[in-house]
Amino acid sequence: MQWEVVIGLEIHTQLSTQSKIFSASSTTFGNEPNTQASAVDIALPGVLPVMNRAAVEKAIQFGLAIGAKINRKSIFARKNYFYPDLPKGYQISQFEVPVVEGGQVTIRVGDQDKVINLTRAHLEEDAGKSVHAVHGMSGIDLNRAGTPLLEIVSEPEMRSAAEAIAYAKAMHSLVTWIGICDGNMQEGSFRCDVNVSVRPLGQKEFGTRREIKNLNSFKFMEQAIKYEVQWQIEQIEDGHKIQQATVLFDTESGQTRMMRSKEDAHDYRYFPDPDLPPLVIDEAWIERVRSELPELPEAMQARFQSQYGIPAYDAATLTSSKAMASYYEATVAAGADAKLASNWIMGEISATLNREERDIADSPVAADALALLIRRVMDGTINNKTAKDVLKKMWEAGDSADAIIERDGLKQESDTGAIEAIIDEVLAANAAMVEEYKSGKEKAFNALVGQCMKASKGKANPAQVNEVLKRKLD
Amino acid sequence: MTYTLKQAADLLAAGKTSAVELASDYLARIEGAQGALNAFITVDRELTLAMARKADASRAAGNAGLLTGVPIAHKDIFCAEGWKTTCGSKMLEHFVSPYDAGVVERCTAAGLVTLGRTNMDEFAMGSSNENSAYGAVRNPWDRDAVPGGSSGGSAAAVAARLAPAATATDTGGSIRQPAAFCGVTGLKPTYGVVSRYGMVAYASSLDQGGPIAQTAEDCALMLNVMAGHDVRDSTSLEMAKEDYSRDLNQPLKGLRIGMPREYFGAGLAADVAAAIESALAEYRKLGAEVVEISLPRTELAIPAYYVIAPAEASSNLSRFDGVRYGHRAAEYTDLNDMYEKSRAEGFGWEVKRRILTGAYVLSHGYYDAYYLKAQKVRRLLSEDFQAGFGQCDVIAAPAAPTVAWNLGEKGDDPIAMYLADIYTLGVNLAGLPGIAHPVGFGANGRPVGLQLIGNYFSEARLLNAAHQFQQATDWHTRAPAL
CATH class of the missing domain: 1.10.10.410 (Arc Repressor Mutant, subunit A)
Structure with missing residues (x-):
């Protein structure tokens, strides 16, 4: 039988605000445990939440970036459950009326474009962390408690692990691009829950889904989805039914394992938080945010194609991050041929950066230095092969292309x-x-x-x- | 010697007494009455005298405000730095607050001296003060009677002249009903006028702090200190500073007092009805006009309240889990066992009953039928009040159907206890202000209180009406023999 995979994602992005979503504590990562936990964060008796407008602003930015509806009035609700790292015994989230509804993003798998629709994005607070095995005991670190999150929920429209990864990467790129999230997956700034189900190809109804929780790398996400899909297909083919469940991906074994079944699912007893009035967003606020929004990747991609005459593939690659896009534009602005610049950046520069695990923003060869090198190829001073050697030297020594060509006598013989x-x-x-x-x-x-x-x-x-x-x- | 808030302030201003002297006198009275009344949970002589000395020093330095050095008591629900804040619960038996509630901060800034922390029903859940983990409070007028609740300690303390005034809170009548039972004056302001920051939450959408004092005038002075916008409470209203005593001396001529017929029908005890009738006659003498109005859905207030308040409480009280502070069971096998034992040991029966009720009405499949329905009723009740205010300026009502009942009388019957809240719940559900003031005595010499309900932000008018009544009568000056 032919099986079709159905995937939907819930992505928790930590919003890069200075202070927490409902308190004035700092959101900095990695400080001594509980040094960023105020009376509000540890939920002392009598404390109350106060909405941080900076977090709302970032939600509006996101909504505008994906062409979604910004609800003029959204509601904060309490999600009730007991856990030691949840100080109030409830998480303040949004339930019935989220701040952002709908919207879409285009992903590319192979040379196929596909539009993925979003269900919603809502604001909520992060929980603290349980720290196990400290002197044989468990500890609670509430530094993270109350960090603002935007939970981005997609429609179940992805049909393969590759599409799911492409979607997750597109979201990662978008939230870092517009600057609402630092995108640091190791520190948990961008975490994905993946809902996976399978169904016989052609069947209309969805199969029963299992949710893989808390994936914090694209590599693990891919492994987890592939394993989970295979597992579900085998279960069904062996005559078992899939039970709705939440599962965890064990990176050691490469397998998913059940965390809780639907029967143990919490009844979160959501209700509107009486401590917070409805979140009201007026037209003027939206318009101000809109006017401050940077050029978005899709628009920039189209512009790169028309303005620089480079192929769609190049434009897509060069706009995969804001830093790369601006590096490219600076290189061209400094006189490099647009296509040569694209080749160099996607080729040698990216390869070297990857090898050294560096970000393009910290490239030892700046855009204008690269442009000079490319110009020396363009004007025939050196050939392409020599240029690669020169780049290597530039990278190591930080000298200019001209200085290296002169010093090493690399000027091309054209006599x-x-x-x-x-x-x-x-x-x-x-x-x-x-x-x-x-x-x-x-x-x-x-x-x-x-x-x-x-x-x-x-x-x-x-x-x-x-x-x-x-x-x-x- | 005992004083009203105003008298104490005047004596201090005239240099005829000091904050330390006043505090010492009141502390002695509190000590003397504690065995008989149990009105306080915590008294800390050193903390009190330190505040008093500070007040005297700032008066000596010429920095005294109107109330600097006047002693008051705080309901044990307001967090106060350095004070045990138990909220009447074993759960918080050893909890010393590291911070001040907005109300406490304001009182301290005004130079008021804290005499101690008054007893209350656990987490403000109760109408008799019998639900305190620190023992019941006795009514100073009759020690076999309850003082009302949940601010029973504050009301009893003011009635027994153990403090000129006290802070209190009102979620379903917890200021007005004990004020009525103890023969003192209590004001529940419009929701959002007094900051809830640092006030241990029972039912967030209903809780409101306010004063209990001997007189309406003192309530106005207290509200001037307690009220005001607080950015730390998102439900606190942004409004210009008001002087709540500004209208105290306005004549009542032309004031239209509405009598909702639903509040004066079956279920209202004859002694209470008689005292209320005489009070209304007095108001007529003062120039007011009494008109009959209708609040047709009054009886729905009870089920609506006992769905919404427990729902919010079940969530608000989740933070008391034994993890970070508060009671933790001595022995447990795992995390769930720790939660279960800590909460089973830390909470009393009424609190458990409301947490269970609240969790039930919010749970999947019941939410619409209970919680949402109750919210609809809440809107309808507000509409009834607005229709009523179309015909009158203030609404007169009993604060409770009977005078204070006997200790233990309703202990086994929570429903009977809930039904006694019929006249006060609607005000909280609608977010309106209400004042209760003494208007006489009923069976067994137990006090009767009249409740006046105003439209939003009409505190000054309610205080004006009660003050004018108190200028013409002396019920508020009667004190029980200690």
Whole structure:
């Protein structure tokens, strides 16, 4: 039987505000436990929440960025359950009326574009952390309690692990792009819950879903989904029914395991929080946020194609992060050819950054330095191969392309006389190859070009070598 | 010697007494009456005298305000830095608050001296003060009688002249009913006028702090201190500072007092009805006009209240889990066992009953039938009041159907206890202000209180009416023999 996979995501993004969503405590990550926990955060008797408008503003930014409806009036609700890292015994969240409703995002898998619709995005507070095995006991760190979260819920419209990853990456890129989340997955700033079900291809009704909780890397997400899909298919094919459940992904074993079944599911007893009046967002606020919104990736991608004449693939890659996009634009602005700049950034620059696990914003070769290097290729001073070596040196030493070319004598030989002399020498020394070529072996020509380049120590202009060699042989 | 708030303030201003002297005198009275009345949960002589000395010092330095050095008592529901704040519960038996509630902060800033922390029904749940983990409070007028609740300690303390005034809270009548039972004056302000920050939450959408004192004038002075916007409470109203005593001396001529017929029918005890009738006659003499009105859905207030308040309470009290502070069971096997034992041991029966009721009405499948329905009723009750205020300026009602009942009388019958709240619940559900003031005595010499209900933000008018009544009568000056 052919199976179809159905996936929907709930993504918890920590909003990068200075202070918490309902208290004035700092949201900084990694400080000593409980040093960022005020009376409100530890839920002393009598304390009350006060809405942080900065968090609301970030939710509005997100809503506008995905073309969603911003509810003019949304409601905070209490989600009641007991857990030691939940100081009030309830989480303040939004239930019936979220701040953001609808919206969509376009993802690309292979060379296929697909629009994914969003259900909603709502504001809520994060819980603290249970720290286990401290002197054989459990501890509670409430530094994170009350950190603002925007929970982004998609429609179940993804049909493969690849689509789910593409969606998660698109969301990650978007929230970091508009600056509402630092996107740091290791620190838990961006966490995904993935709802997975399978159904016979062509069946209309959804299968029973299981929710994989708290995935904090794209790699684990992919592994988890693939394992889960396989597991569900096997279960059904073995004649079992899938039970609705929440599962965890064990990164050690690569398997998902059940955390709780539907029978143990909490009744959260949601009700509107009487401590917080409805969140009212007026037109003026929305318009101000709209006017301050940066150019969004999709719009920028279209502009890159038309303004720089680069292919869609290049435009998509270059707009995968704001830092890369601005690096690219700065490179072109400093005089580099648009397509050459794209090639260099997607190629050598990205590869080196990846290898060194660095962000493009901290690239040792700045955009204008790269542009100069590209210009030296464009004006024939060096060839492409030499340029790669020069870049390596620039990367290590921080010198300019010109300084390295000058110091190492890498200037390309374009003098026809000098090139002819080299070619004559090579032809004389490789009579056998010349014969092969003349007897029809085209490959021999390339070998001769290689010999010429070698003889010139890589400095000869390859185009010129080609041209002169051809003239002399034919 | 005992004083009203105003008298104490005047004596201090005239230099005829000091804050330390006043505090010492009242502390002695409290000590003397504690065995008989049990009106206080915590008294801390050193903390009190330190505040008094500070008040005297600031008066000596010429920085005294109107009430600097005047002693008052705080209901044990308001967090106060350095004071045990038990909220009448074993759960918070050893909880010393690290911070001040908005109300406490304001009182301290005004130079008021804290005499102690008054007894109350556990987490403000109760109408008799018998639900305190620290023992019942006795009514100073008749020690076999309850003082009312949940602010029974505050009302009894003021009635027995153990404090010139006390802070209190009112979620379903918890200021007005004990004020009536103890023969003192109590004001429940419009929801949002007094900050709830630092006031241990029972039912957040209904809780409201207010004063209990001997006179309406003192209530006005207290409200001037207690009221005001607090950015730490999102339900606190942003409004200009008001002088609640500004209209005290306005004549009542032309005041239209509405008598809702539903409040004066079956169920109202004859002794209470008689005292209320004489009070209304007095108001007529003062120039007011009494008109009959109707609040047709009055009886729905009881089921609506006993759905909404427990629902909010069940969630508000979840923080008392034994993890971070408060009572934790001595022995337990795992996390759930710790929760269960700590809460089973820390909470009393009425609190448990309301938590269970609240969790039930919010649970899946019952939410619409109970919680949502109750919210609809709440809106209808508000509409009834608005229709009523179309015909009158203030509404007169009994504060309770009977005078104070005997200790233990309704102990086994929570429903009977709930039904006794019929005249006060609607005001909280609608968020309106109400005042109760003494108007005589009923059976066994137990006090009767009249309740006046005003439209939103009409505190000054309610205080004006009660003050004019008190200028013409002396019920409020009667004190029980200690």
